[in-house]
Amino acid sequence: MTTLLQDLRYGLRMLLKHKGFTAVAVIALGLGIGANTAIFSLVNGVLLRPLPFPDAERIIYIEGKNPAAGITESNISFLDFTDWSQQTDLFASTAAYWTGTANFGADGAEPERVPRAGVTTGFFSVLGVQPVLGRTFVPEDDKGWPQSVAIISHGLWKRRFGSDPAIVGKQVQMSSWPLTIIGVMPPGFEYPEQTQVWVTTAANLRDEPRDNRVWSAIARLNTGIDLKQAQTRLSAINAQLDKQFRETNKGWDVFVSTLHERLVREIKPSLLALLGAVGFVLLIACANVANLLLARGAARQKEIAIRAAMGASRTRVLRQMLTESVLLSAIGGVAGLVLSIWLTDLLMSMLPEGAPRLGQIGIDYRVLAFALGVSALTGILFGIVPALQASKLDVTSALKEGGRSGEGHRRTSARSLLLIGEVALSLMLLVGAGLLIKSFLRLQEVRPGFDARNVLIANLALQGPKYRDDQQNVEFFRQLKERLEVVPGVQAAGGSVNLPLNPSGYAIGRGFIPEGRPLTVDEAKDAMFSTITGDYFRALQIPLLSGRTFESRDNADGPKVVIINETTAKRYFGSPTAAIGKRLSIWSAFRGRRRDEKFMREIVGVVGDTKTGSLTGEGGAQIYVPHAQDSQWNFMGLVIRTAGDPAAFARTLRHEVQALDKDQPIYNVRTMDDVVANSLGTRRVSMQLFAVFAIAALLLAAIGIYGVMAYSVTQRTQEIGIRMALGAQKSDVLALVIRQGMTLTLIGVVVGLGGAFVLTRLIANLLFGVAATDPLTFVAIPLLLLFVALVACYLPARRAARLDPTIALAQS
Amino acid sequence: MITLKHLERVYPLAQGKFFYVLRDINLDFAEGEFVSIMGPSGAGKSTLLHILGMHDHAWGGEYFLGEAAVHQLKPKARATLRNEQIGFVFQSYHLLDDLTVYENLDIPLSYRRFSKAERAGMVADTLDRFNIVGKKDLYPRQLSGGQQQLVGVARAIIANPKLLLADEPTGNLHSSQGEEIMALFKKLNDEGMTIIQVTHSEKNAAYGNRVIQLRDGWVV
Structure with missing residues (x-):
């Protein structure tokens, strides 16, 4: 115990003596441990903390699925x-x-x-x-x-x-x-x-109905x-x-999971991938600190040799060195823990709305234990190689040669191995980030089927005794549309029970049967169903491909009509033009009452496809009917297209609704741009964090390469002087140093590519429109890393090439 | 072969003062000479040798090597001239620790325009000529001081320079090893190579045919 305290005291004195080294190491470790602790606090709050219910692991969530109909997650009957x-x-x-x-x-x-x-x-x-x-x-x-x-x-x-x-x-x-x-x-x-x-x-x-x-x-x-x-x-x-119950249950199965698992299902892969990524950053930071310690170890050879000569055993030297590194990591850990409190708040503010279990995120004993464990592990991880090197020192030659001996070669190869590891880890992280960024760019290229710019949406559910009459609902929304369209700056107004990208969390599926087919469940084709009002298609600029949109004549007394999307037209009627005039019957149930329409609707228009649930999903078949002919709905997602900033029209919208009925509040008011952005929320956060971690990794790797090469140049000063004296020109020296650095980098790149090839499969489910082994990413990222490495090698190489051979030789 | 006119080497000191290492050196070295530069420590012997070897460029005056006016040459041209004409032997051998004897001999050739096959032939010839074929795969630390300097001399002449510069070549060797190296120098000189050596030893200087004395930067 006394010797441990002695080691600690000496370690602390060494850290205080070398303030520059200590500051750099503490910053690197603090950032690494802080980022890891922050991500872990998310993982802990969302994935690890049990639900706040007794025996929560026994609570299950039951979902429906119908593989034959392509439905993997559904509510149940x-x-x-x-x-x-x-x-x-x-x-x-x-x-x-x-x-x-x-x-x-x-x-x-x-x-x-x-x-x-x-x-x-x-x-x-x-x-x-x-x-x-x-x-x-x-x-x-x-x-x-x-x-x-x-x-x-x-x-x-x-x-x-x-x-x-x-x-x-x-x-x-x-x-x-x-x-x-x-x-x-x-x-x-x-x-x-x-x-x-x-x-x-x-x-x-x-x-x-079942x-x-x-x-x-x-x-x-x-x-x-x-x-x-x-x-x-x-x-x-x-x-x-x-x-x-063949008619209602054909193909339907059930899927059970724990309630906890169900709540975190969507966010879990992103969180685990981020934890892995930030772990890589910490490993790279460790490699850098280990390299710093190795360089310092070279300067401390004489001290260690004297200790050994005075009787310190190898274990004793090893312990002294490890005490110092763990002390360093403990200081980094405290800095990291403080940083993590701020980082956790920052991360939570970045998470998209509706992310699960946000209330559970915070610092608890698990997070503290994690920070402590990671700090201790980090200290051992970056300290073990330099400590082993120090403990193997050849005392005689170290004392005789004033601290320069063959030990330098071992140290150099340890540094080279650390550098290779660093480059490999950085490459894996960069490839992951590259794939996620490419996915995100692909997602942004996805056409949602409507123009989200200058569109304001809001929800309105008419409530109260007077809206029990369906026609009152229809009339309210008709009047609202008329009032809105005369407001200066409003270009079009409409509504749908079922807006694209599902901002109301409300999706309705219906079956339909084209005319001429038997009216049985086997013939029903699944489609997303929307009852719409007003100038809905113009408000969202969903293109009309053939026929017409709904008009005032499509009222309760008029012939029953329907508009279908392009996919439905092509899949079941040949083409958008061919679909016009064809008829279909809608197969449905709502609010406990069967609503199978006992009549045919004529297809009067075909519009473009829109993304219904998410940008990544397929829109599939979609059918639209006019509110006047499906008047049961008291709920509408309102849509207005404006000439200027749509958010500025929120008050107008509220005012016009209340002018019709002051007791009806609108809610969930937001721009369609926000809806599109939020639909990418988790992916955006994952991509941004991955990119930040990857840039940090790239910088750390660049610093690592620079550090190793600069150290190597210092170590090789005399050799470089000899080479120059023997005829090497500046370009030869430049090439010598760059070749050494780039050879190590290239080995790291090859190792990293192998690792990335395996590891990117783990994030395959976070990708969109890009393969986990995307050739462009696997070529471009290594080239980027090699370029950065070249710059990092060039600086010490240039210094080497400028060496004066007479001074270099004099060092002998 | 070499003419030096008013050669000076100055080191700047603090407060705008200067320290003259070499002052107004005027010397001629004929082809085939074996010259020894002598003088006490700090006289400027090694500095002069490094200027002659074109390792040091911060000097004033005129330096002619054959037809070439070195003082007028740009660094790259100087390097080319040096690589063609000069070999250098160091007091502490300066072999590269991580390279074998064979690889050490190959280094000067790798900085000159020789093909790989030519280099292999020249290294083999030199190993043979110096009778060190059996040591070609050994590392410097596996050789004695005399053997290391033998390799150092072999490395200096492997590219067939006309001029061999040696900075106290036997300074780190015991007497019998030193004699062997000096005998080797004598042999090389007899074969026509011009040699300029810096030495403290009268005995070594006796192997040459002229001695130049330096004191406080002046030729005396």
């Missing part, structure tokens, strides 16, 4: 859910729910739009959460529509009711309907999707039941349902 729920040996409890938003009002104050979920009575039991006030739902609460009781979040209770302890029993208004609050949930509980108000589902089993797949489902597994067993059993039930 309530009737299917009730069949699964009967498996009481599998599940301790089950729950189905839907999500949405609603106008929430209380005490006559202005209503606000809040996230709302309709849940079955088992919901809170599945999650294992108890209210802090009142109670959760019991079967008697679910009396159908409209709901009569509600549970509110702790946040809403605190914000809206000032944490009123007598809240239970109080009346509030939800979309103009009265509700009684029966409970308040604990702080932080907002599942699903930041829900503030939970109501009962109001499901009507008698009217609910193919109404709009529900989400969770369940708590019984003790001893694992995911695989649940999957097998539910799939078996679904196979049975497929046979029993």
Whole structure:
């Protein structure tokens, strides 16, 4: 212990003595450890921290899939859910729910739009959460529509009711309907999707069609039941349902995952890739610090030789050196931890809206342990090679030759190996970043099928007793369009229940059957379905390819019409021109009522394809019907095209809506440019961070190459002098040094290319429109690295070429 | 072969002062001579030798090597002239530690325009001529001082220079090894090579046919 303290004291003194070296090393390590800790705190919060529910690993999420129809993720049908729920040996409890938003009002104050979920009575039991006030739902609460009781979040209770302890029993208004609050949930509980108000589902089993797949489902597994067993059993039930309800369940299977896994599914690959990338940066930083230590080790040979001559064993020297490096990394670790607090905030501000589990991100014992572990490991990692070198010193020659001996060669080869590793790691990271940047550029080239510039969108759900009449809904949106179109600066206004890129989180699928085919489920073709109003196509500038858009004559009394997209026209009717005049029947279900249209619609127009869910997905078949002929919708995603900055029209839009009905708030107001940008959010952040890490890696590698070559030139001064005395010209010396550096770089590049070839496959699912082994990236990036290495080699080489041979020789 | 006129070498000192290492050197060296430069330490012997060897360029005066006016040549032309005409032997051998005897001999040739095959032939001839074929794969640290200097001399003459410059070639050798090297120099001189050596040893100077004494930068 005494000797350890002695080592520590001496180590600290050495670090203080060489302030420049210490500062450079601490900065490099602090940045490396800080960036790693920050990314780890994201990984910890999102992926590692268990959900804040008791026995959270037993909570599963149940999704539908229909591989034959190309559907990999789907909500589920309530009737299917009730069949699964009967498996009481599998599940301790089950729950189905839907999500949405609603106008929430209380005490006559202005209503606000809040996230709302309709849940079955088992919901809170599945999650294992108890209210802090009142109670959760019991079967008697679910009396159908409209709901009569509600549970509110702790946040809403605190914000809206000032944490009123007598809240239970109080009346509030939800979309103009009265509700009684029966409970308040604990702080932080907002599942699903930041829900503030939970109501009962109001499901009507008698009217609910089995193919109404709009529900989400969770369940708590019984003790001893694992995911695989649940999957097998539910799939078996679904196979049975497929046979029993051919018309609604053909091809439908089920897919179960833990709720945690489901919540982080999209972000997990990006986070793990980033953790890997930032780990590489730290390794490169370690290699650089190790190189610095090796260079310093050369200067300390005499000191170490004297220590050895005084009786220090090899282990003792090794320990002294490692103590110093771990001390250095500990200081770097503290700097990194402080930096990580700021970096974590920065990263969180960069994450796209809707990223999961942001509330869980922060510094906890795992993050602290990570920072501590990484610091210690880092210290050993960069300290071990220089320490081993020092401990192997040939004492006699070191003392005799004043610190210059054959040890230099070993040290040089260690430095060369570190350099090769550094270059290889940098190349792997650069290739990864190159692929992600290329993917992102490809994504930006993707034509979404509409012009997002100068477009403002907002959601509006008409609520209240007067909008129970469907025609009122149609009339409201018609009038709104007319009012908006006379506002100066508004070029076109319209709306759709289903906007491109899904900004409302609302996607509707329908089947359709072309005329002449039997009206059976086997004939139904899947399509994205939109009911639209106003000048929707002009507002988004979705091109009309043939026929016409909807007109005022396409009203409830007029002939039934439909507009299809180009893909549908080509796939099922030959061409956009050929489709005009053809007819089809829409096969649908909505809000628990079958809405199969018992009539044919005539195709009056064909428009261009738009991206529905995301820029990376295929738009697929799309059909549009006029609101006047499908009037059940009280919800619209409003779209206005403006002459100038669309954001400036938000107030106008709100004003025009309230001029028609002051009780109807618009929400989720944003520009379509923001929607497009947000749809690339996670990819943009991944790409940006990868690029930052790769640039850091490139800089570190360049500094590493420069450092090794500069050191080598110093070591070889005499040799270079001899060569010059023997006839070497400046160009020969230049070539000698550059050749040495570039040979090491080239070996690093070859190793790195091999590594990149393997590792880029791990980020293949983050790529778009570019292969994990994209030849251009695999050629361009090494060339970039070689160029940077050439510059890094050139500087010390130029210095070598300018050596005065008489002075160089005098060094002997 | 060599004419030096008013040659000076000055080192600047602090406060605008100068230190003269060589002053007004006027010398002629005929082809085939074996000249020894002698004098106490600090007299400027090695400096003069490095100027003659064109390692040092910061001097004043005139330096003619054969027909060439060295003082008028640009650095590249000087380097070419040096590579064609001069070989250099160092007191502490200056063999490259990481290269074998064979590779050390090849170095001067690699900086001149010889093909690979020519170089191989010349190295083989030199190894043979110096009787060190058996040592061609050894590293300098595996040789004795005398053997290392033998390789140093072999390396200096491998490109067939007309002039051999030697800076205290036996300074690091014991007497019998020194005698062997001097005998070798004598033999080379007898074969027609011009040799200028810096030495402290009267005995070594006796191998040559002229002695130049330097003191405080002056020829005395």
